[in-house]
Amino acid sequence: MQATKQAAATAWKGRKIVFVSGKGGVGKSLVAAAIAQEETRAGRKVLLAEIGDTSYYKDFWNLPHVGHDPVATKAGFDIALWNGESCLREYVLFYLRLQRLYSLFFENKVMKSLINVAPGLNEIAILGKITSGVRKVGPPMHYDLIVVDCYATGHALALLQAPKGMMEAIKFGPMGHHSREMEAVIENQSICGYVVATLLEEMPVVETLEFCEKLKTQVGVDSSVIANKILSLPVEEAQLNQLKTQDPRGLGEFAKYLDAIFDRQRELFALLEKSVSRLARVPFIFSADPEVLVKKTGEALRET
Ligand SMILES: Nc1ncnc2c1ncn2[C@@H]1O[C@H](COP(=O)(O)OP(=O)(O)OP(=O)(O)O)[C@@H](O)[C@H]1O
Ligand SMILES: [Mg+2]
Numbered sequence: 001m002q003a004t005k006q007a008a009a010t011a012w013k014g015r016k017i018v019f020v021s022g023k024g025g026v027g028k029s030l031v032a033a034a035i036a037q038e039e040t041r042a043g044r045k046v047l048l049a050e051i052g053d054t055s056y057y058k059d060f061w062n063l064p065h066v067g068h069d070p071v072a073t074k075a076g077f078d079i080a081l082w083n084g085e086s087c088l089r090e091y092v093l094f095y096l097r098l099q100r101l102y103s104l105f106f107e108n109k110v111m112k113s114l115i116n117v118a119p120g121l122n123e124i125a126i127l128g129k130i131t132s133g134v135r136k137v138g139p140p141m142h143y144d145l146i147v148v149d150c151y152a153t154g155h156a157l158a159l160l161q162a163p164k165g166m167m168e169a170i171k172f173g174p175m176g177h178h179s180r181e182m183e184a185v186i187e188n189q190s191i192c193g194y195v196v197a198t199l200l201e202e203m204p205v206v207e208t209l210e211f212c213e214k215l216k217t218q219v220g221v222d223s224s225v226i227a228n229k230i231l232s233l234p235v236e237e238a239q240l241n242q243l244k245t246q247d248p249r250g251l252g253e254f255a256k257y258l259d260a261i262f263d264r265q266r267e268l269f270a271l272l273e274k275s276v277s278r279l280a281r282v283p284f285i286f287s288a289d290p291e292v293l294v295k296k297t298g299e300a301l302r303e304t
Contacts, residue, residue: 007278007280008224008278008279008280008301010193011193011223011278012035012039012147012193012195014190015145015190015191015192016134016144016191017130017131017134017145017146017148017185017191017192018145018146018147018192018193018194018195019148019150019156019195020032020035020147020149020150020195020196020197021150021151021194021195021197022153022196022197022198022208022226023153023198023203023207023208024152026197026199026228027197027199027228028149028150028152029050029057029060029149030228030293030297031195031197031226031282031297031301032048032147032148033048033060033147033294033297034282034297034301035195035301036075036077036145037075037076037294037295038298038301038302039077039144039147040076040077041076041298044144044145045077045142045143045144045145046077046078046143046144046145046147047077047078047079047143047145047147048073048077048080048146048149049079049080049147049149050066050080050082050149051082051083051126051148051149051150051151052081052083053083054081055079055081056149057073057079057149060290061074061075061079061290063079066079066080066081067080067081067086068080068082068090082129082130083126084122084123084125085122087125087126087128087129088125090125090129090138090139091125091128091129094138094139120158120162120169123158123162124162124163124166126159127159127160127182128178128182130146130148131182134191135178135182153196153207153208153210153211156211157211157214157215157218160186160215160219161219163179163180163182163186164179166179167179186219186221187219187220189221189222192221193224194221194222194224195223195224195225195226196211196215196223196224196225196226197225197226197228198225198228198272200264200268200272202268205268205271208225208272209271209272211223212275222278223278224276224278224279225272225276225279226282227269227280227282228282229282230269230281230282231262231265231283231284232284233258233262240259241259243255244256269281280300280301281300281304282297282300283296
């Protein structure tokens with residue numbers, strides 16, 4: 001695996017927070033786990049934070065429960081599952097210290113449903129939690145690095161833009177103040193790194209390029225792209241070319257089909273290479289064993 005341009009690992013080396021996003025199903029969770037594993041190996045205390053309502057890693061690592069409070073994994077890092085409600089509850093109790101507000105919010109069905117439709121509120125609460133260690137607020141976070149297994153592209157952008165929206169809506173008071181602090185953290189690229197995973201397929205690559213552009217223009221940050229599940233030719237190029245012409249019983253057609261797939265993969269990789277400043281490759285790993293998947297993904301990232 002060779003490194004391309006500037007090493008993709010610069011997106012997380014020395015950072016305090018790394019956001020991993022990408023189109024649905026491209027390998028965000030696996031890449032996030034591999035980064036967490038690599039940084040743990042490097043001696044850092046790492047938290048892998050899943051954003052959402054259900055934990056992907058619970059089954060991955062056979063854990064009895066994954067919730068808001070971090071749990072240890074046998075991989076050496078901790079895992080937590082954060083969502084709008086769990087983070088908002090913490091925000092109201094610890095940051096604003098309003099027990100009555102908490103009861104009003106969480107013990108009332110109507111209020112709860114209103115909170116869920118209030119624009120940006122869940123996102124602010126989640127981002128507040130992610131950045132709380134750096135901002136030195138809220139419950140202590142004893143981690144050198146938080147790897148965020150983030151939402152897919154569109155929702156991730158909404159998450160990262162939430163402080164801006166909140167700052168415009170509420171200029172004063174603690175919410176305005178906290179939003180300004182969060183905004184400063186996510187824009188600070190010596191603190192936060194941004195990783196976008198993609199497959200070398202048409203739609204994910206197009207979406208990746210659009211997302212990177214929006215991260216640049218709308219959030220003001222650079223990102224590293226990880227081309228995941230790269231297939232490699234099982235034979236030499238010359239052998240494949242020979243097969244394409246010589247075999248009379250259908251194997252030649254299959255060789256042509258394979259050749260077309262690898263051509264397209266190469267074209268899409270070249271397009272990414274031309275368009276992004278940091279690009280890494282992760283091969284398709286022929287295993288269903290989570291430990292093998294994370295280890296091999298980590299090895300591929302280490303080589304970048
Ligand atoms: N390099 C790889 N080689 C083989 N399998 C992979 C590779 N990367 C990811 N996978 C597998 O592909 C599937 C999707 O990966 P993953 O769950 O990490 O994607 P995701 O982007 O987090 O998906 P979602 O959008 O649903 O959260 C999983 O079964 C994962 O183990
Ligand atoms: Mg996932």
